[in-house]
Amino acid sequence: xxxxxxxRDRTVSSDGALAAVQDGDRxxxxxxxxxxxxxIEALSxxxxxxxxxxxxxxxxxxxxxxxxxELKDHVRHRALFIGANVRAAVNDGRADYVPIFLSxxxxxxxxxxxxxxxxxxNVSPPDAHGYCSLSTSVDVARAxxxxxxxxxxxxxxxxxxxxGDSFIHADQITWAVEVNEAPHxxxxxxxxxxxxxxxxxIAAMVEDGSTLQLGIGAIxxxxxxxxxxKRDLGVHTELFSDxxxxxxxxxxxxxxxxxLHRGKIVSSFVAGSDKVYRFxxxxxxxxxxxxxxxxxxxxxxxxxxxxxxxxxIEVDLTGQVCAxxxxxxxYSGVGGQMDFMRGAALSPGGKPIIALPSTAKGRALSRIVPxxxxxxxxxxxxxxxxYVVTEHGVAYLHGRSxxxxxxxxxxxxxxxxxxxxxxxxxxxxxx
Numbered sequence: 192x193x194x195x196x197x198x199r200d201r202t203v204s205s206d207g208a209l210a211a212v213q214d215g216d217r218x219x220x221x222x223x224x225x226x227x228x229x230x231i232e233a234l235s236x237x238x239x240x241x242x243x244x245x246x247x248x249x250x251x252x253x254x255x256x257x258x259x260x261e262l263k264d265h266v267r268h269r270a271l272f273i274g275a276n277v278r279a280a281v282n283d284g285r286a287d288y289v290p291i292f293l294s295x296x297x298x299x300x301x302x303x304x305x306x307x308x309x310x311x312x313n314v315s316p317p318d319a320h321g322y323c324s325l326s327t328s329v330d331v332a333r334a335x336x337x338x339x340x341x342x343x344x345x346x347x348x349x350x351x352x353x354x355g356d357s358f359i360h361a362d363q364i365t366w367a368v369e370v371n372e373a374p375h376x377x378x379x380x381x382x383x384x385x386x387x388x389x390x391x392x393i394a395a396m397v398e399d400g401s402t403l404q405l406g407i408g409a410i411x412x413x414x415x416x417x418x419x420x421k422r423d424l425g426v427h428t429e430l431f432s433d434x435x436x437x438x439x440x441x442x443x444x445x446x447x448x449x450x451l452h453r454g455k456i457v458s459s460f461v462a463g464s465d466k467v468y469r470f471x472x473x474x475x476x477x478x479x480x481x482x483x484x485x486x487x488x489x490x491x492x493x494x495x496x497x498x499x500x501x502x503x504i505e506v507d508l509t510g511q512v513c514a515x516x517x518x519x520x521x522y523s524g525v526g527g528q529m530d531f532m533r534g535a536a537l538s539p540g541g542k543p544i545i546a547l548p549s550t551a552k553g554r555a556l557s558r559i560v561p562x563x564x565x566x567x568x569x570x571x572x573x574x575x576x577x578y579v580v581t582e583h584g585v586a587y588l589h590g591r592s593x594x595x596x597x598x599x600x601x602x603x604x605x606x607x608x609x610x611x612x613x614x615x616x617x618x619x620x621x622x
Contacts, residue, residue: 194321198346198361205233208343208366214241216308217269219300219335220248220257223430224374224462225328227313227345228253233368234311238265247305249293249331249524250274252375258286271296271331272524273515281521288521290568293429294486294530297334310339313372314359315352322358326350327374327468328460329357329479341365349373351468353461355478378464379433382413385548388582390414396542396578396585397498399423400448404491404499404531407432407462410546411500418443425449426456427494429486429527432463436470450495452478459485486527491534497541499531501571504547505558508597508616510573510588512545519566532575536589542578545571549581549605557608559600561615579603594621 212218212234221227235256238244242265246257249272258268258280268286270277272293280286291299299305312332314323325332327350336342336359344364349371361367382390390413397403397418402425405411415434418424425446426435435456438444446454459482461467471477484490491497503512504522515523535541547558559581563569577589579600586599597616601609616622 194361198317198364198367201365202346202367202369205229205368206236208368209233209237211341211343211366212237212241212244212309215243217245217247217306219307219310219339220246220251221312221328221332222249222251222330223328223460224252224468225313225326225332225350226251226253226375227311228372229345229368229370230311230343231256235262238262241265245269247271247307249296251276260285270524272526273521278522288524290515290525292486292525292530293331293527294483296331297481297483300331300334300338307335307339309341309343310335312336312342312344313347313350314344315350316346316348317361318352321361323361323364324350324352325357325359326353327462327471329353329355330459330482333359333481336363343368345370345372347372351472353471353477353479354473354475355480356484357479374468375462376465377407377462379412380409382409382416385582386410386413387417389546389548389580390417392580392585393500393544393546394418394421396544397421397424398496398540401425401496401498402427402449402494404428404497404535405435406430406500408502410502414500423448425494426458427451427485427491427497428458429482429531430460430462431456431458432461433467436467439470446476451490451493457485482527486530488530488534488537491531492537492541495539497535497538498544499535499542500544500546501528501531502547503545503558505560505563505567506545506547506579506600507560507563508600508612508620509593510576510579510596510600511563511569512571512576513563513567514570516566516568518564525570528570529575532571536575536577544578544580545576546580549583549603554605554607557604557612559604559608559612561612597622
């Protein structure tokens with residue numbers, strides 16, 4: 192019997208497939224643009240009959256019934272990165288947050304620290320050899336699929352076929368469900384004036400031939416838009432979006448000067464508008480890899496002139512970076528920030544950058560703060576920070592004293608808050 196016949200024999204309805212989930216199972220859910228909406232809907236119906244189920248994922252999009260109050264007696268969610276759809280559940284105590292580097296997650300699945308009973312995936316149809324692509328999100332999904340007792344996959348022709356180390360064979364799929372469901376689209380919004388200024392400051396730091404880590408959001412897209420006069424840029428990133436596609440089309444990103452994976456855009460997942468998904472489909476210039484490869488500091492540092500751009504919620508005057516919580520309320524996750532910050536710091540000619548607007552809440556709050564809020568988490572330590580960028584300029588902190596750091600950060604804070612910051616620094620930081 193051929194693999195194709197075996198797959199047909201295992202193709203069932205979504206409810207039929209989700210019958211495989213049993214009491215006490217841990218269920219992995221594919222994330223980001225590959226969030227398997229049809230399987231999640233069937234899972235929510237199945238959960239009403241079960242007890243002590245745990246769901247686990249990094250960032251997913253759309254409805255998250257597994258984290259709803261209605262199902263709290265049946266299931267508890269474990270967030271390895273907090274998305275908007277589970278944020279309330281985490282902070283209300285109905286779901287759990289695990290602070291962890293994304294690069295460490297695959298090992299949890301492999302070594303039994305976080306065993307997976309059932310993996311829910313969203314994959315492209317098999318090719319002539321029976322291989323399905325994990326499509327827009329290879330990240331931790333590859334390890335989940337390889338270590339789950341049961342693999343349930345949406346076979347979905349609307350998902351792009353990505354290349355690299357992104358494949359699972361049809362014979363690895365326990366139950367298949369045929370759907371035609373477009374990946375979640377997240378078109379970029381126009382950047383604000385402040386974000387454009389931040390992008391311009393970042394672009395001024397980028398040399399021709401640099402390799403970039405560019406994520407999703409207004410600041411990375413603003414930085415990309417400001418890089419149009421650069422040459423032979425490369426990409427090695429955890430995630431990329433529309434800004435990278437625009438630079439490829441403009442001839443700016445060629446990968447010709449990369450010192451690792453020359454000519455290739457290397458990522459672990461992609462998210463953005465439909466333009467991104469059309470770009471990555473069957474594109475040999477794009478390679479997606481598991482996140483324990485893309486985010487491995489020893490790999491990142493092999494890219495010369497590695498420029499990494501990461502965001503923050505607030506930065507204190509000593510250089511500590513909070514990126515996963517607002518005080519005691521958890522907001523997102525540790526992600527890959529530290530992996531890329533350290534990797535760029537160790538790269539020949541590398542530049543690790545923290546970029547953020549200087550204010551929040553309609554300029555009512557400064558994001559350069561005297562000290563982090565009570566309960567705020569330090570994602571990047573003061574010793575790891577090199578560059579901090581706001582719309583007001585660039586502060587270089589590496590190798591600087593606490594007093595010098597405070598001076599540099601006050602200079603890029605919003606002018607309305609500089610006197611307050613200076614008064615604190617004089618009292619507590621020997622300014």
